[in-house]
Structures are given as C-alpha cells and as structure tokens.
Amino acid sequence: xxxxxxxxxxxxxxxxxxxxxxxxxxxxxxxxxxxxxxxxxxxxxxxxxxxxxxxxxxxxxxxxxxxxxxxxxxxxxxxxxxxxxxxxxxxxxxxxxxxxxxxxxxxxxxxxxxxxxxxxxxxxxxxxxxxxxxxxxxxxxxxxxxxxxxxxxxxxxxxxxxxxxxxxxxxxxxxxxxxxxxxxxxxxxxxxxxxxxxxxxxxxxxxxxxxxxxxxxxxxxxxxxxxxxxxxxxxxxxxxxxxxxxxxxxxxxxxxxxxxxxxxxxxxxxxxxxxxxxxxxxxxxxxxxxxxxxxxxxxxxxxxxxxxxxxxxxxxxxxxxxxxxxxxxxxxxxxxxxxxxxxxxxxxxxxxxxxxxxxxxxxxxxxxxxxxxxxxxxxxxxxxxxxxxxxxxxxxxxxxxxxxxxxxxxxxxxxxxxxxxxxxxxxxxxxxxxx
Amino acid sequence: xxxxxxxxxxxxxxxxxxxxxxxxxxxxxxxxxxxxxxxxxxxxxxxxxxxxxxxxxxxxxxxxxxxxxxxxxxxxxxxxxxxxxxxxxxxxxxxxxxxxxxxxxxxxxxxxxxxxxxxxxxxxxxxxxxxxxxxxxxxxxxxxxxxxxxxxxxxxxxxxxxxxxxxxxxxxxxxxxxxxxxxxxxxxxxxxxxxxxxxxxxxxxxxxxxxxxxxxxxxxxxxxxxxxxxxxxxxxxxxxxxxxxxxxxxxxxxxxxxxxxxxxxxxxxxxxxxxxxxxxxxxxxxxxxxxxxxxxxxxxxxxxxxxxxxxxxxxxxxxxxxxxxxxxxxxxxxxxxxxxxxxxxxxxxxxxxxxxxxxxxxxxxxxxxxxxxxxxxxxxxxxxxxxxxxxxxxxxxxxxxxxxxxxxxxxxxxxxxxxxxxxxxxxxxxxxxxx
Numbered sequence: 001x002x003x004x005x006x007x008x009x010x011x012x013x014x015x016x017x018x019x020x021x022x023x024x025x026x027x028x029x030x031x032x033x034x035x036x037x038x039x040x041x042x043x044x045x046x047x048x049x050x051x052x053x054x055x056x057x058x059x060x061x062x063x064x065x066x067x068x069x070x071x072x073x074x075x076x077x078x079x080x081x082x083x084x085x086x087x088x089x090x091x092x093x094x095x096x097x098x099x100x101x102x103x104x105x106x107x108x109x110x111x112x113x114x115x116x117x118x119x120x121x122x123x124x125x126x127x128x129x130x131x132x133x134x135x136x137x138x139x140x141x142x143x144x145x146x147x148x149x150x151x152x153x154x155x156x157x158x159x160x161x162x163x164x165x166x167x168x169x170x171x172x173x174x175x176x177x178x179x180x181x182x183x184x185x186x187x188x189x190x191x192x193x194x195x196x197x198x199x200x201x202x203x204x205x206x207x208x209x210x211x212x213x214x215x216x217x218x219x220x221x222x223x224x225x226x227x228x229x230x231x232x233x234x235x236x237x238x239x240x241x242x243x244x245x246x247x248x249x250x251x252x253x254x255x256x257x258x259x260x261x262x263x264x265x266x267x268x269x270x271x272x273x274x275x276x277x278x279x280x281x282x283x284x285x286x287x288x289x290x291x292x293x294x295x296x297x298x299x300x301x302x303x304x305x306x307x308x309x310x311x312x313x314x315x316x317x318x319x320x321x322x323x324x325x326x327x328x329x330x331x332x333x334x335x336x337x338x339x340x341x342x343x344x345x346x347x348x349x350x351x352x353x354x355x356x357x358x359x360x361x362x363x364x365x366x367x368x369x370x371x372x373x374x375x376x377x378x379x380x381x382x383x384x385x386x387x388x389x390x391x392x393x394x395x396x397x398x399x400x401x402x403x404x405x406x407x408x409x410x411x412x413x414x415x416x417x418x419x420x421x422x423x424x425x426x427x428x429x430x431x432x433x434x435x
Numbered sequence: 436x437x438x439x440x441x442x443x444x445x446x447x448x449x450x451x452x453x454x455x456x457x458x459x460x461x462x463x464x465x466x467x468x469x470x471x472x473x474x475x476x477x478x479x480x481x482x483x484x485x486x487x488x489x490x491x492x493x494x495x496x497x498x499x500x501x502x503x504x505x506x507x508x509x510x511x512x513x514x515x516x517x518x519x520x521x522x523x524x525x526x527x528x529x530x531x532x533x534x535x536x537x538x539x540x541x542x543x544x545x546x547x548x549x550x551x552x553x554x555x556x557x558x559x560x561x562x563x564x565x566x567x568x569x570x571x572x573x574x575x576x577x578x579x580x581x582x583x584x585x586x587x588x589x590x591x592x593x594x595x596x597x598x599x600x601x602x603x604x605x606x607x608x609x610x611x612x613x614x615x616x617x618x619x620x621x622x623x624x625x626x627x628x629x630x631x632x633x634x635x636x637x638x639x640x641x642x643x644x645x646x647x648x649x650x651x652x653x654x655x656x657x658x659x660x661x662x663x664x665x666x667x668x669x670x671x672x673x674x675x676x677x678x679x680x681x682x683x684x685x686x687x688x689x690x691x692x693x694x695x696x697x698x699x700x701x702x703x704x705x706x707x708x709x710x711x712x713x714x715x716x717x718x719x720x721x722x723x724x725x726x727x728x729x730x731x732x733x734x735x736x737x738x739x740x741x742x743x744x745x746x747x748x749x750x751x752x753x754x755x756x757x758x759x760x761x762x763x764x765x766x767x768x769x770x771x772x773x774x775x776x777x778x779x780x781x782x783x784x785x786x787x788x789x790x791x792x793x794x795x796x797x798x799x800x801x802x803x804x805x806x807x808x809x810x811x812x813x814x815x816x817x818x819x820x821x822x823x824x825x826x827x828x829x830x831x832x833x834x835x836x837x838x839x840x841x842x843x844x845x846x847x848x849x850x851x852x853x854x855x856x857x858x859x860x861x862x863x864x865x866x867x868x869x870x
Binding site for chain 1: 453457458460461464465467468469470566572573574577578581582583584585586587652708710713725726727728729730731732733734735736739741742744745747748749751752753756757758759760761764765766769
C-alpha cells in the first residue's frame, strides 16, 4: 500500500469540525475505497483554545494557515477559512504553489480567483477541487464535469440559496409577509444579520458563476450575471402564482442563447409540476437540460456542516484514488470568455402584476400597449377579493401572463402604460422559467 | 498529446447508434476535456447490411464480437449486445482478459457475472464501467461510488423501471385499469410483448442488485431480493392512496437493518410530498439516505438511446482521463456477502385494503385481530361510494393504515381475519415507504 495521504485543514468552524469527524468515522472505508490511508496531519485556525467538540491532539497546530499550506508535511490542503481575499487566497496560492492539491468550499474565492488558481493547479499537476462550493452536499460539480461529459448543455438552473427558498416557502405556506419570514429566518440562524448577500441574489450569483463555467466551458465571471433579489416579492405574487399553477423561486440560470451564455439570478415563476418547484425549505436543487440526457435534476442539502463535509471528503477520496481532472472540466487556457448577455434581449414568458385604476378604458389601454409591442397574452386575471370594496377611481389588481416575448418589449409596454396614467403602483414583473 | 483512445462497439441498435453519433458530435469537446482523441476503430453487430442511419464506413467490421473484443486495435470495448450469457459474456471475458477496459449498459450481465468480471478487471488493471446499466442517463453509479464516498449509506431507493411508472401514472391520472394501461404501454413501445420482466419487478431487481453493491459494499446477489410486481395494483388502491396523501410507485429499496441489508422490490405507498412521488411517466429517480449528506435525490431519464449514450460516453471519458476506480467502489475481494433479509422481518407502515362483509361485529373483529398482534392503526377509512347500494351481508371496502409494525404481525393478523370469515376477498397489502 502507498504511504498515507496527508491532509492539512485550515478553518475549524462547523464544516472543519465535520470534516475531521467524517474522516475519522470513515477512515477504514476510505482506505478500502481508495487503497490509501487518509491521515490528517496538520490543522490551523484563529483560536487554538476554542472548544470545538473534537480532539485536535493528534494534529500539528499551525497558527498561520499559509505555513500549513506550505508545509512539506501535507499532500492536500483543505481550505475552510472563507472570504475571497486575505488568508484564504494566500493559503490557496501557498498550497498550489508548493505542489499540494487544494480542496475548498469557498465559492467567493473561486468566483474571484478561480481561473488563476485553476491555471496554477494545472501547471503544478495537482488537483483543485471544490464540490462543496456549490449546493453543499449535491454532487453537481462532479455531475457537470464528469457525469455529463458527453453532453452539450443547453441550460443549467437551480435553487442555490437555502435562505431565499426557506423564506419563499414560509411566505407561501403560512401566508406571511417577506419581512416576517426574513426575521424568522434570522432567528433560526438561516439568514445573516445583514441578509443582503443572500436575499439580494449575490450568493446565488457566485455559485452560478462556477456552474456556468463547468457547464459551458466559459471563464468564471460573476460580473457578467444579471442579479435581482427576492426583496420585492409579495404575498400577492405568491397567491397569483399559485392560482395560475406556478411557484416563485429564486433561481440562478445559465442558458445558451444566440447572444452567448445568458447568466441571470432573479425570482422566477416555475410550473408547479416541475421537480424544481417541489423543492421546499433550505433544500437546494439543480436541473440540467442537455442534448443527450435531456433533463436531469439533483435535489439535496445546500448547506450544513455534515453535507458540506460529505462533498469535501468525496473530493479528498478522488485525489487519493489518483484522479486528476482539470478543475473546470477543460484546461483553463481553452475556456471561452463569458459575455454579459443583456437582460433586454432575454426571451421568455412574463408574469406582470398591475395595480390598475378602476376607470373606463384602463384595461383596453394596457392591452393596447402590449399589442403595440407584439406581446401576446396567455391569460389576464382581474379579480376583486370577496368583500373588497373599491371606491370609484380606486385601484384593482390585474395579473397578466405573456407568451414568450422579449424583455425589452415588456419594459417598453409597461413604461407606456405608466405614462398613460392608469397604474396606481410600479408594475411587478417576474420572469417565467419554462420547463 | 497521447495517442488516440481506440473504441470498439458491439451491438448497433438504438443505443449503439446513439453512442456513435454522440462520440462524433462531441469529438472536439471530448478531446479538450480528456486530453486525448477518442476514435471508434471497430464495430460489430449481427447484420452488417441493416439500415441504421449512421455511416459505418470508417470503422473495421467484425462479424464476431468476441474477435472485436480481443482485437489489438482497440483500447476500450463497449458492449451493447444485451443478455446475461452468450455473446455478451464471451465478449466481456475476451475484452477484459486481453487487458481492454470494458464499458457496458448490460444490467443482466452485471447482475449475474458482475463480481467475476470486476475481479478480472481489477486483476488486469483496466476499467469495468457500467453507468448506463442502471437508471439510464442518471449518473447514479458515479454518485454512489465517488460522490458519496465519505458517507455511510442507510437506504437507497428509487423508481428504476419506466414501464411500471408509466403504467401507474396513467392509471392514476386517467383512472384507467392496469390492463388498459399495460396494453397502451405496449402500443407505445414502452412495454414488451411479454411484459412480465418489467411489471413483475425483475428488471428493477437487477438494477437494485447493482445499486446495493455500490451503496453497501455487498456482493451483487439478485437472489437475495424479495420481488413483487405491480400486477395486483387496482384503481381502488390508487384512489385510496390519493385520499390518504400517498402515491403508489414500484420501488427498488435497499436498506440497512439489524438483520443485514434488506433488498426488496414491490409497490410502495410514498408520501405525495416526497421527490420520488412527483416522478411521473417513464422518468426514473433514486433517493439516497446517508449519514453525512442526509437525503439526495436524482431524477432523470431511465432509458432511451441518447440518455443511455450519455452515460456510456461519460464512462469512456473517465477512462480517457485515466480514472481507474475499482468497479464497485471497493475491491471485489473486500465486498461482504448479501444475505436475504426475510420480508417477514420487515418493519414499516402498511396500507391494507379489505373487502369486509357488512355484518355486525366485522369491524370490531378485524380491529381485535390487529390489536392482538400489537399493531396500532394510524387510520381506518370505511366509506361507501355515493350511490353504491350494498345488500345486507354484502361487502364494503375498508382501508387501514398501520403505524410501523412487523410484516409477520400483519400477515398473521390478516390470516386470522380471513379465518374469522369476515372478508369477501383476499386482503390487499401495500408497504409504506417512509420519508
């Protein structure tokens, strides 16, 4: 049997502790699976004395994680520090630069420096593995990079942020407001004190940037992604969606179009019958449309110490078995640039919720504005709630569903409707993600 | 760049033609992904002259597939012949015996000879790859063998036969009888003229045998599987299931129990809210419960030329990248025997549909028989259909749902109820698969 594979782990929070526990629990199984003993030799974190519920006595302690990364006593450096710069970046460069394989759960680091780190890994002939960085325990990186290697991918889309999905699920199931659900999620520890990164769609965008590169062979470029969050979603939208056979989900979508790979993060209406629509709470899911496999969906935990550790350990096991994939499926030098595909060119169906002054000619004027831009409507729902008395000249809700059209046409038609003076509020627009 | 990887393909039906098409279409992408050119050099089938819609002119023709398998002109032999013995087995032994990697979609061959072929592959240091043999385009083999390498798996279960799921879906959605749906499936080409292999659960059992080995490190042993088909499922069962919040699916289930790995194929009641319950038509799905990842579900096409070719080409790409996993995740010599875990020891909830003579004391007697065996009931539904007149002494339907109990207790209680003379028909029993 070859010598043990020596692991250094930097960052001993929830995930780090779970990785140490899992490597211990599965030690014998991993030895049988990979033909090598996998041994943690060094660890690093900010505070040595902190209580973590794990025994660190058998591991060398490094106060400086870059020193651990450079140490000749390890073969693989596992980075669980977090952050797109600073200690994580320095350690990544130190590990790869000295010929160690690098395993990480750090989507921010990859979204910003992934290409440079991948090129370094290729140059040194070592692994850069990051299954844990997207969708936690779901093996989506392996599936895109290896499992679908024979496919040309048309679209990859998914629920990549558990916080947002938890909030939307609670809003729908309990008829609560966005603000109430956000507060609840913060209490449960599902949302940060500053929730903007999650609910604004930026966390989803970082993960989508990585998936896009794997799926389409493009350079990672979060700046090419159009991002909208879920802050503007109201209960009225969820109720109208339900009535029309849809659910609202925050999706990250990367899609092949005539204008390039369109990358976007925004609330989407998805037909209730789709696998993605069934995904509730903090669970994540990714669907891939491809020419050979047609449609494949993976559903599982997007976060949590154990689920993330599952992905980290799978990466370590691959390296132990001697697998050396190029990190993004193709050599970095052969990746194509990711262009920003303007949302104005986006083509699809639209849900539009309007608050229309209850005046003669209002509906006709709006329908005319749509028709002028060649937008055909699949459905129009104008319904007063039972018991709701609307004063003459008051506003009534009108929900439109369009057939596939261009975003630019929709925006222009709505601007014209606003100018006509029939709308009591800013129109709500949610894109429909077709099956 | 290393020399081209030379592929020989035996069996040029739908899947074979799709593999040739896909390797052609993806040639450049595969070269970039794997760093090697992948070139088909030889093909073999029964009838050279048959029209297949693909150009075979560039490939050497072999009338004898074993000769192709032995040929020094190939590095990988792709077996798409089918059948558990005969030409497929001879070719497998010829290929592996002469040091070629062997890629197959043949579940029957693996279910019968998988261990021997895996041992031969390990001895020769070549690959035995079979992603296409279970659940078509779903990368479940890779997920179990590699993606979840850090997990101890508790249960793997899934919809592995599209024919059965199509029939059950049609029965439920159109309120048609089993016989009508089977005839329809045969007309659509989803079911064979002799459908016993599919609807009797035997196809699912072969696939489950492979998944069990991957998930639990056991020797493949289809004989250890308890198998029941869907022939006895009636519309009354689907309607009662719907009313109680369940759907009926033919599942293959392998589960860790105190008595060993329980392997079983039978119709199951699954809660409508589960990912598996949402899977309709010919689609396949597999859910894995494991200690680290908790729950992971993969949904995708279980059959079809292109989806199967997707899996075959992924296996070829792995081999081209130099990946050499042990075929079943662990060396064959270290696999543990798969014992037959008797269904009498199965523990779970049960759906029981009875046809009870409408006589005083009938319900009490049945409830007593259940109580005597310590079976507690979650629900009892006795409902006459509107307008159904039952003659005095006629039979009424009664549906029981039990809490978790032992199969033996259920069978004994029902035997006693039959002996009591209150039942007009043989009881219908369907196991409930918990979330």
